[in-house]
Structures are given as C-alpha cells and as structure tokens.
Amino acid sequence: MNAIHTLYAAYAARIDAVLAALEAEGHLPAGCPRGNVAVEPPRDPSHGDLATNAAMVLAKPAATNPRALAEMIVEKLAADPLVESAEIAGPGFINLKLTPANWLAELAAIAAMADGYGKSTMGQGRRVNVEYVSANPTGPMHMGHCRGAVVGDALASLLESAGHEVIREYYVNDAGSQVDTLARSVHLRYREALGEDIGEIPAGMYPGDYLKPIGATLAAELGGRFVGAPESEWLVDFRTRAVAGMMEQIRADLALLGIEHDVFSSEAELQAAGKPEEAEKWLRAHDLVYDGVLEQPKGKTLDDWEPVELPLFRSTKFGDDQDRPIKKSDGKWTYFGADLAYHMQKAETADELIDVWGADHAGTVKRIKAAVMALSEGQGTAIPFDVKLVQMVQLLRNGEPAKMSKRSGNFVTIADMVDEVGKDVVRFTMLARKPEAQMDFDFAKVVEASKDNPVFYVQYAHARIRSILRKGEAEGYVPSDAHLDLLTADDLALIKQAAQFPREVEAAAKAREPHRIAFYLYELAATFHAFWNLGNDDQAKRIIVAQAPELSAARLFLVTQIGQVIRNGLALLGVEAVEEL
Template identity: 50%
Template sequence: MSHLFEKIEQKIQDLLVDLIRDQKLPEGLDFSKLVVELPRDKSHGDMASNAAMVLAKEAKMPPRALAELVVEKMRAWDFVESIEIAGPGFINMRFSDAFWLVEFNDILKAGSRYGAHSARLNETINIEFISANPTGPLHAAHARGAVIGDVLASLLEFSGYKVIREYLINDTGGQIDTLARSLHLRYREALGEKEIVIPQGLYPGAYVCDVASQLVKAHGDFYLNKPESEWLEPLGKFAVESIMIDVKKDIEHLGIQMDVFTSERTLLESGAVQKAFDVLESHGLTYVGTLEPPKGEVIEDWEPRPQVLFKATQFGDDIDRAFKKSDGTWTYFAKDIAYHFDKYSRGAKHLINVFGADHAGYIKRIKAATKAVSMGEADLDVKICQLVHLYENGQAVKMSKRAGTFVTVEDVIDKVGKDVLRFIMLSRRNDQTLDFDFAEVTKQSKENPVFYVQYAYARCQSVFRHAIELFGADVLDLNQLISLSKGSMNEPEMLDLVKLLAYWPKMVEGASKAHEPHRIVFYLMDLASAFHQLWHQGRENACLRFLLPEDRTATQIRLALLTAIAFVLESGFSIIGVEPRKEM
C-alpha cells in the first residue's frame, strides 16, 4: 500500500506524462529522482517537490518555467489550498483540511500497522550483528551494535522483508588459544594451586574463574598434568561453549531473538573456504602474486613472497587481497569470504553487517568479496557503530570487576533496564559516538528522551481512562471514532498533529531504505514533543483540551486524534523493542 507522499509523487508524475503527451515536455524524462518531502520550513506548506529542479536539464527548460507548467496542472486538484514556486523552482503545496482528514481516517483504520508494508516476495535480508568474540561477556559497546542490528531487523520486517538475524561465533584462531591458556591457569587455581599469576596478554576477568569452576565440575583434574597439546583445543571449545551460554542470556535480556548462530569452526570444517575459492578461481578472480609492502598501514596476511591473491580491485577495493598463504593455509580474509558466500548460498541476496568502530577499514574489501563470490547477485551494506562512553553524573564509569576491562551488558541492564538501554542506543546516529549517563537516562524530565516519549503514551492512556469515567466505555469505540474522523477538526494545532502522523509511513520507508533505525527514535521524540506542547497549550486554552465534558462529539474527535497518536507510538515502540507504559 502506497503512503500519502507516494500518492502525491504519482499524481505529479501523471501530470508530467500529460504534459509530454501535450508536447509541452520532451519524451524520455527520468522521474526516478523526483521526490515529495516535508518542506524545511513548515511555513512554506505541507509538502514540497523537486520535480522541476531535477527534470529541468533533461527538459532543456529553466526550472521555474518548468515549475509553472506543473503548477498550472496541479491547480486543478480539488484538495489543493495553495501552491507556490519557491527559489529556483521548488514547488510548495498546501492541502485542504478535508485532504488531511481522509488520511486521519486511514490511520485509525490501519491501527498500529499504519505505515507497514505488505510482504515482499523473495526479499530476504540477512543481518549479522553482535558477533562478539566468545572470549568474555558482552560489554556496553556490543550492546549498541546489538540494539541497532535488532531494531534494523524489526524495521525491515515492518517494511515487508523477511529478515534473518545472525550471529557469527568466532571460535577459531589465536584468541581461542589465548582463552584456553587463561582457562588452564584458572583451572589450576581452582584445583588448589597457589600464587597463580595471569601474564599480560591473557584474559584476567573473573568470568574465567567461573568457567574454570565449571571445568573442574565437569572433568575433575583430568587436564591438570596434561601437556598443552592435549588440553589446548578441548579447553578452548569448553570455554567458548560456556561463555556463549552467558552471551545468549545477555542477548535474550536485551530483548533480542537471534535466528542463526554460525560457528566459524564448523564452517571451516565443512570445507566452506575451499568452496568459495573454487567459485572465485572458476571465474578467473584469483592469481599467484606478491603484494607490495604496506605503506603507512598494517595489512593482514602480508608476506614478501608469492601468495594466491583475490582480484579485489576489480570490485572496488584499493588493493588485491591474499586468499591463500605461501604455506598453503587460508588467510583470515579467506574465512570471511567463505562466510559471506555461505550466507549468500543460504538464499540471502541482501546482506547487512553491523560492525564496531574497529572494523571501519574492513568495509571495502568485504564488499568487494561479497560482490565477487556471488557474481554480483548479492549486495552488502556495512553499518559501523561508534564507541559508547559510560558516565554516572558526568563521571566516567569504572571497569567491571567481573569482566576485568569493561562494563558488561548485564551491568547496564541491571542499572537502567532493557527499554532505557535500547532507546538510548538509538538516540544518536550509529556513526557518532554516544555518551550514556546512567543518572541522566533515569531522570523523569523532558530532557530524558526515553521518559518524554513513554510519558506521551501514558498521557494518552490517562485521557482515555478519564473519558470513560465521563462518558462511558463506548466513548472509545473505534468504529465510532473512525466515523467521526471524517468530519471536521476545527483546531489548527490538532490538525498539525495529524500532518505529523501522516509523515510516519514516509519516514519509515526512508529509514528502511537507508538502514538507519535511529530515525524511528528521532521521529518518536518529535511526535512526543508536539503532543506535549499541545497538552500544555490546553492548560491555557480550553478549546485545545482533549476532554470537553459538555460536548461528547467534539471530545470523541479529540479522542480519535489521541488514538491515532497512540497507534503510531505503539508501532514505533514495537519496532525499537520498547514496552509502551500506560502509567508513569
């Protein structure tokens, strides 16, 4: 179902086709860049279009002259109140109250599904997020990527896509050996050995002691006097399995349900790297060569001897990349290529990776690899999440004793709750650093965006309860409200809220296409602000109050507005995974 802004775009395209048919415009004009948006300044109108600006060059006309042709046709629309040409050729439109009341009626009919898109057939998106190394608990920075990935998934589902939420367990490599050695030291300590010293480079957190206790319970002293060659691999596996149990609990406590956990170890053992290599080789995308020594940067897997290289530069990367080392072993990057080939092979042609800030330099190569190994059929978008700085009343929060070096997700949830954590993680763009002050995010004031938005919903519910006390339960009958919404809304301030609600589907569409879930929170904050402003105006102006005890019909029209606001808030809360609160 198309939204209101799309409908106006289509009507403008239709009249442009009429102008072409009337030979006032040339054939073959490209309408793809034509958009209808909110004007930057509300005083300029309800909607604005760039139609004349983007078509002027093709039409070989000055933008204003083209705009005049378009506006002349638009004046025939019966729902137009005024149209103006602004600046070099922007078209500003203002529509009648009746036009907006039709959309108001549609909002009430759609309920909390207003703005949702019907299922898109054969449109599967795989979102990999979190994928924290299984060497310790999830920490606050992981929480940001976790929330952004999960909310992006929910946003895309609301937009009609089938979404797979996936976590890659990085259970191979030197980090797992380091974890195993850390565990063995704590294992010896748990079995009574004194004066254990944790060397620099090993994992010092108290969580390793917990895993050691589990190891003793499961295997006694079986590994105590074994040589490293006999305990390194099994202890690494044991530690990963134990830590992942806690990681999955943290994910669940964040309100996230992953669909797939992929083990890198299992992937490698299945021959996935060889399969990916065979695909690249069969298309002539590998060769034996020697990479130039790195200049000013460290390039993983560089060695001054011939290696099997992937022709990454053919797909937008800066240099070709090593796939197989001179000793015949696979590079780290080869494993990543294999993993993305595996995701593509499972049916996902749209891939999204949500990475931490330390992966920013990795984007070009993995995009190139995805394009190559899928023969151009799969596309990959990478969202980088910048750091989270934690504070308590402006003071930096000290590290977690259990984790050893960082504040855990469990710590944050225990302190502020899941909903606050999820909301605040979306209160800035993912590519901006985020300051998270425990004291600020729990304040009950308009400066706290979580409280401000939830309070808007709670106020709506409060009015509903009082309305029932005044008029009886049927005053909120949705069919009655839908019927009355076709009538008139005499207060411009209330109609402005209808216009803001009508922008919700357009905003959702833009956020979905750009993969920017923070836009949902930004919109909810704008909606809450507009609602609270009207609430306070009602204290001074009786005409703007939601409950008019002497006028049931006028009250119901206002209750219809509050119902529409509540529907959109519920929809937004559902996408971001926050529980709406009926009382505060």
C-alpha cells in the same frame, strides 16, 4: 500499486499522473525522465501540506520556464476536489494545501492498520541477511559490542517493517587461536574448581571471573582426570565446551537488550565443511589469489617483521593498499580467508548482505567487499553487500571516563549497563545518533528524566496519552470517529505530524538509518506535548472538553492514534511504550 496506504505516496502518484497527462498533451517531451521529481512536505508549514519541484526539474527538458510549466501543473491539480489550493511559489515550487478530509482519512487509516501502520511493501520480500554483534566467544558482551548490537537489531526491524525478509545472523569465531586461549583459561578455572590454588591468572590468558562457572561445571562433569593431562588430551573438548558456555552467556546478555538472532554460524563448522578451500580454488583459477610476499608496512617499523610467502588475495585490484593473506604461515586460515567463504555461505540464502561492524574494523572493509564482489560476480550474480560501520562509544560518568567493572576483569559489561540504566535507555540512546558519529554515553545524563533525555520525552508523551484515555474511560467517554469533522486546525496539525510516519520508515529503511526513527519520534512527541499544553490556556482546546462530549470523543480517538504511531515507532527501535512514567 501499493497495497499499503500512504497519503504522500498517493499524492506523488497523482502528480505523476498530471505530468503524464501533460506529456500526452505535448506540453512535455515524450519519455522525459521524472525520477528527480520530489513530492514532500515543505519545511515551512505555512507553505502548505505538500510541495513539488516538478516544474523546476522539468522546465529545462520542456524548453520553457519553471513558472509557465508550474501554471499548467497547478491548473490540473487544482481541479482535484481533495486539493484545497495549489500555488506557485519562489523559483517555481508548487505548494499544495490539502483539505481536512485527507487528514481525517489518514487518521482512520492509522486506526484501521494499528500495529501495521508504517509498514510497507517496499522491500518486495527480498531476503536480507543482517549480520551483527558477532562478538568473539571469549568473554561476556561489553560496551564495545553494544552500539553495533542495538543498531544492527533496529536496522533488521526497520528492513522487516519495510517489506524485506530479514535473517538476523551472528558469526561465531570459534576457530581462531583466541578460542584455544579460552580453552586454556578455562582449564585453569577447572583446576581451581577442583581445589587447586592457581594464583594470578598469567598474562595472555582471559582473567575474568566469568569463566569460573564454566570451570566449575567442567570439574563437576569430568572430575579430576584432566588436571595434569597434556593439552592434547583436553584442548579440543575444553574449547568446544567453553565456547558453548560463552555463547550461552552471550545470548543471555543479548536477551537483556531484547536481541535475538535467527542464525548462529560457526566458523569452525564452515572450515570443517571446506568452504574456504572452495573459495580459494575459484579465486586461484581466476588469478585473484597468488602466492607472494608482502612488503613491510610503511610508516611503521616492526621489529619482528620478516618476509614470508603467503597466499594473497589481490585486493589492490579493488583499491586496497595491500594484497591480503587468506592463510597464515602455519597453514591455517586467516580471519579474512574464512570470512570471505562465510559471506558466500550467507549469500546462498539471501538476496542482499549487510554487516554491522565496529569502526575499529574499518580497515578490513575494502578487502571483504572486494572478495565478495569478485566471488559473487564470478559465480553468478553479484550480491549487494553493505558494511555499516558503527563508531566507538566513550563511557562516561559525570563527564569522567567510567570505571571498569570488577567482575569482567577489564571492561564494562552490557549486563552491568542494562542493570544500571535499563534496556530502553540503552537502546534509545544508542539509536539517537547517527552510527558513523562518535558518541559519549554518560551514565549520569542518560538516566536523567528530562527533556534533555529523548527516551523519557517520548515515553512521557505516550504515558500522557494513556493517562488521558484512562481518565476519559473513567468519566464515561468512548473514543469515536463519529464526529471527526469537529476537529480543529490544531488537531489536524497533530495528524499531519503522525502521517509522516510511513514515509519516515521508508526513508530510514532505504538509507538504512534507524536513528531517523528516533528523531522522528522526538518530533512527534514534541508536537503532542505542545498540543497538550494548548489546553492549559484554553479549555476548549483540551482533549476532554466537559461541555462537548462529541468533540471529546473525537479527540480521544485522535490521541489514541497518536499513541499508536508512537508505539509503532518505539517498537521499531525495540523500546517499550510505557503506560505511565
């Protein structure tokens, strides 16, 4: 069924076949659902290589007790020559021990599939649109964007690896009032570039130095003719140019993190195309948008609050606290009003949508999910839509809140951060925690090259592998699978760990949790480091054993494949696998 080889999937299928046989023989009731049957490696390796709860799950529908059922299953499984032993344990677990041949075959599979090891067809080519970053084009990328950027990017890679067709998308908010402010701020810098003393940047404008080059460019291209001109003459043009300039810078910042989007969608273009009107029309026709007045928010007093009639989306119908305006009192679209149309636009070219947002936007999840569900259901088929919230990162330096960068005005930029600690450290650290948990990012700790720092720990494992391969080559050894039968239990333990990779990728993709890959890599590295150190106590357990060229060639082959798996995992995270440390 699966063109891609996975040992665990293969055994899950075998066990399922055994259950089907039992059903055919009448030991299990016909049509008994087997969805809860799990086939997994047990936590405790002494329990064997694989465990299944089949007997416990099916005992009740079979009207028998788990152990009796387990005995029937075990009898069939034990007949398989690739199964070394099958035993019943505890409340009715069935523990399988697999023969070494299974693991050696897996090792060969890694070698054969190389960069493809770990990929699967699980997604069946479904098109998933992952929207991430989408930072406002009013300033450079800063820390607030970083985690979402990295998580979104890794998630996209993960889904791709699991057989989805992924669209990496960035939504450019170039239509709100903040880009008008940007244009005015750039106008100031433009005048400054022409020699005017503009003094302090007024409050409410963007103060950062990063606008200076854009102002200078405009000064060079346009000359002085807009210096004293009324805003109506320059605002639109300045806005367009300023946004273009900022987006260029943002792309450069993203490139520093190894992030590249496929599609940049403009909110201004979306509005110009009349998409929000279309959505409003449909929603009104279905009584999901009405003109009404919001109540004053409770628990919070607003001095300038006054009742206004606005077109409201009935998000309360979907569990939201309040209905939400899609237009402002000036007649322009709210962010939400445009955003719901934007999601419908994305749905035109995708089977599934994922947004990666900062947790500060958590309050808007309900309304957008509600709107997308209402629209997509009403206009055809409901599109699966998931919003991943990424919690805030607190920047620290030796436990103290990190200082702000001068050049940006008021925040630590991604460029600063990558410059200081490097892309790999930033990415891995951001991915080594589940996204919904808050995180501290301490500049001092994160560059520490120690076990405390998982990036180096994993990269060190890879570097050691490359190192031994270089040494082997220098001494005339050639990695070879000719005598894999010489490998011992210690070697097999390492293969078993590596063999988990495909199912980890699938599980991580299914749960949409890239951090699992980071943790898996840490464990694989730990297993490898332990393996390596066996050679300190026992010469025969070294990778290159002087008196045993065939064993050495087999071990070199083995570690080559371990290196391959580490590389594949790091590639998913967008982290480089280094040759040496």
